Amino acid sequence: MTAAVLIATVGCGGPEPCVVSGRVLVDDRPAEGVYVVFHTAGDSTGLADSGSARSVEGGLFTAVVSTPGESKVTAFWPAVTVEGQDVVEGADRFGGVHRDPRRPVATVTIRQGENVLEPFSLASPPTGKTRGRGRR
Numbered sequence: 001m002t003a004a005v006l007i008a009t010v011g012c013g014g015p016e017p018c019v020v021s022g023r024v025l026v027d028d029r030p031a032e033g034v035y036v037v038f039h040t041a042g043d044s045t046g047l048a049d050s051g052s053a054r055s056v057e058g059g060l061f062t063a064v065v066s067t068p069g070e071s072k073v074t075a076f077w078p079a080v081t082v083e084g085q086d087v088v089e090g091a092d093r094f095g096g097v098h099r100d101p102r103r104p105v106a107t108v109t110i111r112q113g114e115n116v117l118e119p120f121s122l123a124s125p126p127t128g129k130t131r132g133r134g135r136r
Contacts, residue, residue, distance in 0.1 A: 012064070012112055016112050016113050017112075018064065018067075018068050018112055018115060019062065019063075019065075019113070019114050020053075020063045020065050020108075020115045020117060021060070021062040021115070021116055022036070022061060022117035022120065023055075023120070024055045024061060024119070024122065025119050025120065025122065026059075026077070026123070026124060027122075027123060027124055028121065029059075030057075030058045030060075031059050031122075032056055033054060033055060033077060034055045034059070034061075034077045035053070035055075035076050035078070036061050036063065036073060036074075036075050037052040037074045037075065037076075038050040038051045038052065038071040038072075038073055038108075039071060039073075039101040040067045040072075041069065041107065050067040051064055051066055051067075065110050065115075068110050069110060070107060070109055071110050072101045072104035072106075073105045073120065074099050074100065074101055074105060075094070075098040075120065075122060076096070076098065077093040078091065078092060078093070093124070094125060098122055
């Protein structure tokens with residue numbers, strides 16, 4: 001029983017979550033609508049197993065990350081269109097350039113509690129220089 005209680009309180013799922021906040025800049029300007037995805041370092045699946053958030057006005061984001069430790073950060077920025085009453089997210093404006101956890105935007109260390117990260121400064125790819133269309 002003691003082991004079960006200990007397991008339940010270790011990590012970011014315990015009494016104090018890992019809350020990560022920061023800002024996304026694209027071409028040195030705050031960018032709204034960019035998804036920031038945290039991947040536990042060493043996870044061979046490449047899946048976003050730790051947390052994600054979408055930037056809002058001013059490029060600000062806040063995510064709850066489930067796994068403390070080193071995380072690789074990726075990003076994608078879907079084009080948004082309005083079709084009738086629906087908002088539709090389309091192709092990644094970065095063309096998939098910032099989506100590969102093997103080539104992360106950044107590698108950060110996440111601790112339990114509040115984590116304020118330095119801004120992620122991303123660049124739009126030159127026209128015609130994308131690595132394929134990313135899917136969310």
